Amino acid sequence: MIIPSLPSNEQERQIAVQEYGLLDTLPEKDFDIITSLVATICEVPVALVTLLDTDRNFLKSHFGIPINQSPRNTSFCGHAILDPSEIFLVEDAEQDERFFDNPVVTEQGMKFYAGVPLINKDGFALGTLCIFDKKPRTLTKKQKEALKGLAHQVMNLFEERRRNNTMQQLQIELENRNEELKSFAGVISHDMKMPLSNMIITADILKAKYGNELDEKGHEYLSYLKSSSFTLSNYISGLLAHYESDKITTDHKDVFDIHHLLEEIVDLLNINVDCEINFPEKNIDINCNRSALEQILLNLIGNSLKYNDKDEILIDIECYNKNGLYHFSLTDNGMGIPKEKQKEIFTLFSTVGNVDRNGNKGHGIGLSTVQKLINKLGGDISVSSKLGVGTTFEFTIAALIS
Incomplete structure (x- = not known):
């Protein structure tokens, strides 16, 4: 058995895999429909959507087998993501030096494998859409085209998931910033209420105590000071009411x-x-x-x-x-x-x-x-x-x- 080597960009590839938020998630109907469909079209007992993690092959969808992950060092998909061709084919694993003594062959009886790498727009191979059969065989031209076409749809689902994750994260950040803004507005509003009250009271005291010493312009200025303070106080009260309405x-x-x-x-x-x-x-x-x-x-x-x-x-x-x-x-x-x-x-x-x-x-x-x-x-x-x-x-x- 030959253990699959790591891509030269493995560290960056791993970061890309993590960005999709699909590792260790539950089965989803959209992916399961695709594996069921590809198994029917290609007439095989097993079809998988896989993601290559650091040391395991996570099965996002698994048609025909009960497991949801397997070791990366024995995975056929580990080889598939290294192959630049559109489809990685192993027509008879027992006759292939890379796989003849692989546990997938010797213990699970798999003889045939075909996998299409799932490559994102940045060129990173995240995993595969792949199929297994327990007998040596090949695929027809139509079956190959169907496998490639459905792999494209899997990648579309991956991208949709990443966009949703990005939007959710942005929404969380906006909500957090909004809460910070509301908290700031509440604190500032409360802190400004007392000085404004003092200004209103001081204007009344000045008018009462020194009113006789002020000319008409002086009285006008005091009235303007009090009126402006009331206006700002009402503005702040309105802000407080607006933000406290959330409670x-x-x-x-x-x-x-x-x-x-x-x-x-x-x-x-x-x-x-x-x-x-x-x-x-x-x-x-x-x-x-x-x-x-x-x-x-x-x-x-x-x-x-x-x-x-x-x-x-x-x-x-x-x-x-x-x-x-x-x-x-x-x-x-x-x-x-x-x-x-x-x-x-x-x-x-x-x-x-x-x-x-x-x-x-x-x-x-x-x-x-x-x-x-x-x-x-x-x-x-x-x-x-x-x-x-x-x-x-x-x-x-x-x-x-x-």
Whole structure:
């Protein structure tokens, strides 16, 4: 028996084999179909998809034998990957000095072997698609073509696996970086809240203690300092709410009626303008994450109040349960959203550009948080709007089963 030598590029070849992530994996239907098919076409009892590891021949698919690996130093495939021809053929192993006393021949009774090296785009032979028979024989031209064609399909499956592995790794890296970014944003936001509060308080103290000594410009500067601090504080609060929305568990259940929730939200908003809010005609019980829905409605109703230029603000809210989903709509008579901006408003940091009724610009965080929460609750949100007339938000959330 002649032990197969190692390729001159064995170290690089081994790295290539590892990149596909196929060693020691379970059988897969796609590969098993190919070995079954090639065994039928070539009329042999054994067909294999192999990968040559450091000291073993791993059988990714094994038709006709129960094992999933064998020693590399006795493998026919170890010779096949060294052969530059398209098919490595051993028509009668008992008459071949390389194999006549090989355990595969003397113990398992194999006499015939044909293997097509599985060569990747970088030129590394990873393993083989091969067949065995217990009698000396040869292959027809059609059988050889079929064996080569199916080996090509095996290599396609290998490449697909590598691409999937690469995409999964990239996804993991992106998720890790996203978590790091969220953690960083959370820490920075928390750390900035206290200095901003101090700035607001200091502005009030300066105005109270030294107000008589300041001219009109001085009072204007203090007001600007306080207003800017409040704006930045609200921006940071929005960021915190956006990132902390990830912590909301979708399966947390609360049962409550929608009218009661809306009454609490109206109280929280402390509305000081002429406003009429019409609740859903029918008061229904809701079974979902209460805090998440409260944050969604607080944001949407708050926007309807802020971005409204009418003397009397009108807000109509509808809610009903259908096919396991709660359907909500919230319509106002506000400023409206330009058509070209309606697709962008749920993107983080995207703003319409309007100032609210108090002259402040939005930060583009609230609606992104709303969409994130709604998606997390198994629903979706859409918007329709007409400038100068008003806006309607429609969204759904999944009803939890008690």
